[in-house]
Amino acid sequence: MRARRGAGGRGPASGTVEGHGGALAVAAARAHGIDTMFTLSGGHVFPLYDGAVGAEPALRVIDVRHEQTAVFAAEATAKLTRRPGLAVLTAGPGVTNGISAVATAWFNGSPMLVLGGRAPAFRWGSGALQELDHPPLLASITKRAATVHDTDRIATEVDAALVLADSPHRGPVFLDVPMDVLYDRAEVTLPAAVRPAPAAPDPDLVAVIADLLVRAARPVLVLGQDVWIGGAEHAARRAAETIGLPVVANGMGRGVLPAGHPLLAGRARVGALGGADLVLVAGAPLDFRLSYGGFGGQGGGPPARVVHLADAPPEATPHGHCAVRACGDLSALFDAITAAWERVGRVGMYRDWAAHVRAAARTAAQSDAPLLGSAGRPIHPARVHGELLRLLDEDAVVIGDGGDFVSYAGKYIEPARPGGWLDAGPYGCLGTGLGYALGARLARPSAQVVLLLGDGAAGFSLMDVDTLVRHRLPVVLIVGNNGCWALEKHPMRMLYGHHVAADLAPSTRYDDVVRALGGAGETVARPEQIAPALRRAFASGVPYLVNVLTDPEAVYPRSTMGV
The missing domain is CATH 3.40.50.1220 (TPP-binding domain)
Structure with a gap:
């Protein structure tokens, strides 16, 4: 099968494909079952977008507001579908903006391909726009980081990268392609997508x-x-x-x-x-x-x-x-x-x-009941999770992005099915939330998707509510808003008698931010308001943020973090 001139295309799982480098990369990704590309627009990678539009069927392109969101969304897709995710980052700052998210996928063992743009090879070393040798920066947090120097090698390299990413122990792979190589054309035979046989137990x-x-x-x-x-x-x-x-x-x-x-x-x-x-x-x-x-x-x-x-x-x-x-x-x-x-x-x-x-588990659960139903003011964060538990469907996906507020969630919220919980994992990177929510909504279109955000974590990615709005992807966002970095403030105060750099503006209206971006939301200050607000959020059909003003003196015990 030949691609239309100037557009991407794909052949069968193995076959002949002709087109620019973007079409060849997309055809190889398609052969591995990839149907979505997460990206933030950049001229170095335009052929990849053209390849996505021209593929048969077209590859869905989800454009975001920060590159870390693109990579986190690709990782969430990988986690929930159990096949590799795909993120496309433009050269230089596009790639470096995604590095923390790649590191998160590395520590989580999440299969993923990150394709980066790169300054043109024929100008290399002369100071072209956003010229940076990316692979050395990615080498320690990927299974492989390399540059593809020839157009007719792009499909083969993408195929090999996806096989590697999806082979135990799974993880991210990074490839960048010089701009002139990506825009050039070639005719290639797609390799058959083959996974190695798993090792038998000893x-x-x-x-x-x-x-x-x-x-x-x-x-x-x-x-x-x-x-x-x-x-x-x-x-x-x-x-x-x-x-x-x-x-x-x-x-x-x-x-x-x-x-x-x-x-x-x-x-x-x-x-x-x-x-x-x-x-x-x-x-x-x-x-x-x-x-x-x-x-x-x-x-x-x-x-x-x-x-x-x-x-x-x-x-x-x-x-x-x-x-x-x-x-x-x-x-x-x-x-x-x-x-x-x-x-x-x-x-x-x-x-x-x-x-x-x-x-012992039953006794602990019984001892939690007063907090989960607490009528105290300011609102104890556990009360939020107590109300949420009553509204979650069996197939709900709950996402945690934060410290104190999400630690409580990890303690109280048990999924009814596997594949129903996403958190940052052992790397502990804040800012996963909107990307994970984006990937979860696409991977599980009929399920409830709930993103739990600390107010500190919200500052890393809340602008990408715009992405949810533009692509019509409803998600319920709940912010535990205690006006501080609670897991840092309390230990610092205990150690030094002060808490420098640990306070945020109290009672910030994060729901107003979401409304300004085209979603909806409300602020909750009393415990009895939580459940009605959550019901409105689930029924809204839009990105909806419930901004819960919680007690800044209620802090999750550090000795039991990691639950």
């Missing part, structure tokens, strides 16, 4: 893990993002239910066991991990969120033994008290462990331990 390691389980009295299973992104959620749930393992979930591991499941230990997380004698960590690094792999020891007991299940060898954390590190396809690992345990274990062997954890 049967000897599986047998060791089953033996450790049989010897344990208080095992716990931790589920992280790679369980979801690698499609292992069903195998993980089968393993937990068959063996009878209490489960702690973080990131996109949340929802693998739905809210209310008897094995879900989220509300008893600290006690479960502190009292465990064996912890299986699947699809998550042993980082600060998991005490660097130091579990057990509660009441002066010995540390727990740790089994780390990773989708690729580089993710098998070398530190911690690891008894076993096993790598490979997580679904296959879970199924193999379940089958091995069934040969040597017995049903109900952890029943008392699971009942103990469940009782």
